[in-house]
Amino acid sequence: SQQGEEDPQALSIQEGENATMNCSYKTSINNLQWYRQNSGRGLVHLILIRSNEREKHSGRLRVTLDTSKKSSSLLITASRAADTASYFCATAYNYQLIWGAGTKLIIKP
Amino acid sequence: GAGVSQSPSNKVTEKGKDVELRCDPISGHTALYWYRQRLGQGLEFLIYFQGNSAPDKSGLPSDRFSAERTGESVSTLTIQRTQQEDSAVYLCASSQRTDYNEQFFGPGTRLTVL
DSSP, rough: OOOOEOSSEEEEETTOOOEEEEEESSSSSSSEEHHHHHTTEEEEEEEEEEEOEEEETTTTTTEEEEETTTTTEEESOOGGGGGGGGEEEEEETEEEEEEEOOOOEEEEO | OOOEEOOOOOOEETTTEEEEEEEOOTTTTTTEEEEEOTTTTTTEEEEETTTTSOOOOTTSSSSEEEEOOOOOOOOEEEEEOOOOOOOOEEEEESSSSSSSSSOOOOOOEEEHHH
């Protein structure tokens, strides 16, 4: 069963704008990971944040984690057309990754 | 080095036939996962292999589904007597360790059951 719930389900913004996606989950986690999926490169790992971390950066990506609210956000700054993809959060529970249904992001040129 | 590979990339079959999907993980990765992804949805866990330990089959949806892995190499997912609801993309991933490292995914096999 899915644990993560991404919000919004779909997001369309202009190139250059920032995109924010949220993820909520239900149980305790060891870490939370964000992945990107597009037709060209398949499913690719973006960033991992451990349960004892609150914020992490990687290039134009910023991830926050609030374990008290069981939620995470992914911010993509200065979006580009190549960022068009579906973004999934996945929570590590035991040795499994439990996935949300994803946010579909469209960057308009 | 090479990433995770899967074959075939596309498979069209008739209802009731058996299909076999193959996954070649990254060399040295001890953990291997199979997932199913229906159109517009997230990933559904099917089965997990870790080294020589007994696999976790808790995600397999029915006894028509089975999977094998030879040591820490190739894995095959078999679906017997396919049904139309089995139509999906089947993704394989491997991981270097099971302490929640990132998973590396193959391109998937798109299965269509007519």
